[in-house]
Amino acid sequence: MTASSPSATFHVEGIAFWAPTLPGWAAARAAFCGEAEPLAMPAKRPAPEILAPAERRRAPDTVALALEVAAAAVRDSGLDAATLPSIFTSAHGDLAVNDYMCSTLASQPTLLSPIKFHNSVHNAAAGYWTIATGCHEASTALTAFDASFGAGLLAAASQCVADATPVLLVAFDVEATGALASVTASAGMLACALVLAPHPSARTVAAFDWALAPGGDGPPELRSAAARSLADNAMAGALPFLEAIAVASRGGSPDETASGGASLDRKAPVAEAAPAGRAAASISLPLSRSLAIALTPRSSAHASAEATS
Amino acid sequence: MPAPIAPLRISAYTVTSAAGSGKAALHAALRDGRSALSANDFGPTPLATWIGRVAGVESTPLPAPLAAWECRNNRLAWLGLNGDAFIDAVHAARERHGAARVAVVLGTSTSSIGATEDAYRHLDARGEFPAGNRNPRVHTPHSLADFVHEALDLEGPCVTVSTACSSSAKVFATAERMLRLGLVDAAIVGGVDTLCGSVLFGFNALQLVSPEPCRPFDADRSGISLGEAAGFALLERMDDEAPMLATVAGPRGGAAGLGAARRSAGLYLIGYGESSDAHHMSTPHPEGLGAERALDDALARADIDAAAVDHINLHGTASAKNDEVEAALVARRFPASTHASSTKGITGHTLGSAGIVEAAACLLAIEHGIRPGTVNTRVLDAACGPQIRIDAVRAPVRIALSNSFGFGGNNCVLVFADADAGRRP
Helix, strand or coil, X not given: CCCCCCCEEEXXXXXEEEECCECCHHHHHHHHCCCXXXXXXXXXXXXXXXXXXXXXXXXXXXXXXXXXXXXXXXXXXXXXHHHCCEEEECCCCCHHHHHHHHHHHHHCHHHCCHHHHHHCCCCHHHHHHHHHHCCCCCEEEEECHHHHHHHHHHHHHHHHHHCCCCEEEEEEEXXXXXXXXXXXXXXXXXXXXXXXXXXXXCCCCEEEEEEEEECCCCCCCCCCHHHHCCCCCCCHHHHHHHHHHHHHCCCCCXXXXXXXXXXXXXXXXXXXXXXXXXXXXXXXEEEECCEEEEEEECCHHHHHHHHHC | CCCCCCCEEEEEEEEEECCEECHHHXXXXXXXXXXXXXXXXXXXXXXXXXXXXXXCCCCCCCCHHHHHHCCHHXXXXXXXXXXXXXXXXXXXXXXXXXXXXXXXXXECCCCCHHHHHHHHHCCCCCCCXXXXXXXXXXXXXXXXXXXXXXXXXXXXXEEEECCHHHHHHHHHHHHHHHHHHCCCXXXXXXXXXXXXXXXXXXXHHCCCECCCCCCCCECCCCCECEECEEEEEEEEECCCCCCCCCCCCXXXXXXXXXXXXXXXXXXXXXXXXXXXXXXXXXXXXXXXXXXXXXXHHHXXXXXXXXXXXXXXXXXXXXXXXXXXXXXXXXXXHCCCCCEEECCHHHHCECHHHHHHHHXXXXXXXXXXXXXXXXXXXXXXXXXXXXXXXXXXXXXXXXXXXXXXXXXXXXXXXXXXXXXXXXXXX
């Protein structure tokens, strides 16, 4: 693949995942590596402890989902949430709130709920996150339809390199409900969050060189049955990248995987932990019909060299 | 504090609002202090309020090859792109740099939701969207940038930023990072928002909609007037400015090289600041903490002091709380010589497109040497310092700053300048 832009590097310092059948990165990582099965009984929606109990109950699904993974990824990174600029990406935002808005406007527009209205903005989850964590940093909510994960990753990686700062990336979509479901395809709930940093640390989970590259081939094929079972969610574009991290970070101790988002053996050299032949495989996530972001996993040797240079 | 950035050249820009199509229409309204607000006649059951409605949207369908994108917001986007020969400037940039080296980064709050609202009023017998209004790429917030990307036949990164009323200000920041790194060589930034039931009845539910034309910073202000608009700008690095990331064969740029290039005649984005209030979803921080932080970051990136700012286009929505907090911020941070005003009385609050409309107003202020007034306002609130003015004056503007604050406590401040302004000696 010929890169059409210069390349840069980010280090994954924290990671989190949530889907009803894989409610946490530990479960998801194992399932993406073919070492475990998704839950037979799906979990209900997450209940992020970062929200006060009353807010937790009232929050739209997108807010509960996004704050759950954002908090877990930041915890995993060991960084202070208040110091992290953030990118929130979602193809459709809160489809249930949109269904409520459009239904109410069609029947009794003057009875529209003011709280539902302010929850209908695409940056609702970003707003609740910055309020919950006391974060005054820049926060950007964006969308790129079926390329929303790639666009979010590009924005986060760009900010990470351009401003030499760790950045929180949160990606989520929920199920289409009501009449909207006749045109909008999205099943279940799926969310992930990553803390990207410009430099490696003792907590680095994986590192990737990235560049813009010609695209048009569509999303990469999913390796695992577990990932394929989530492919109908509008944020499924994140799954090939998450599978790549799961494989790159393989070898984590099962005991560590039990404690919240912190699930990986940090001391395992990234390249050696991955099966031979897979570590260097690039993946290419679509950004538009003819452009992609190409990601190549870095070996730990490169990461250490940079840390000492 | 962030490091100073190299200015970005604004090679072309355009704006279409209730004041009319193209830069000249907004310039005339700024110069004459003319409000373009009218009594609300939007939708099947109009609320008693005033709106900034763009004329001719209903009678201007999209060209046949783009007909699948039909909706009010994309129509206004198309009208906007055709203002001031902006499309020609984009085509020239595509020729200069290549289609994959031009990004599309656009802001909107509600995008095509008007088309979705319409579908809900006309569901078929099975409760599904009616035939003729079922394009999945329209009923989703990315509709705007997706449409513009296709209409302009570009192949670079394409993203819709949606952070409520700061959306089309923040696009400048997102694009600046891509340009500085060298991921692209040009970016189409801007935004489009159109009147729809969601915002009219939504702001009504929050008791923020005024029954009269809005009067920003007036002691007796009674809320906002909603509006719609489209605006676009073409951003490029200066000719001899090296991007931050090295290509294999190319020269190494980096922080040491930033700002080394000389500015030729024209208009420039010289700074921006982004921040979060971390206070409330729909009420500003009472001390303007987030707004002040965005201001500080913008001044730092522009490498200027507050005293260097000739003109501020305020967020100035005419809501009780916004204007109180923003007036206090301006009063404590700027000298009396800074001329600050709100143009919401001319265009209405155009929400996700307010950032680009008011960026255009700043660029017009610089180009034409005009410091716009605060239209409709009669008596300034006691909270206002000497900076906030009711009347427009003719005076040079070298550096102009624009405030945009949105729901979720999402703030963005932009700084624009002519070729010679800015930079501490």
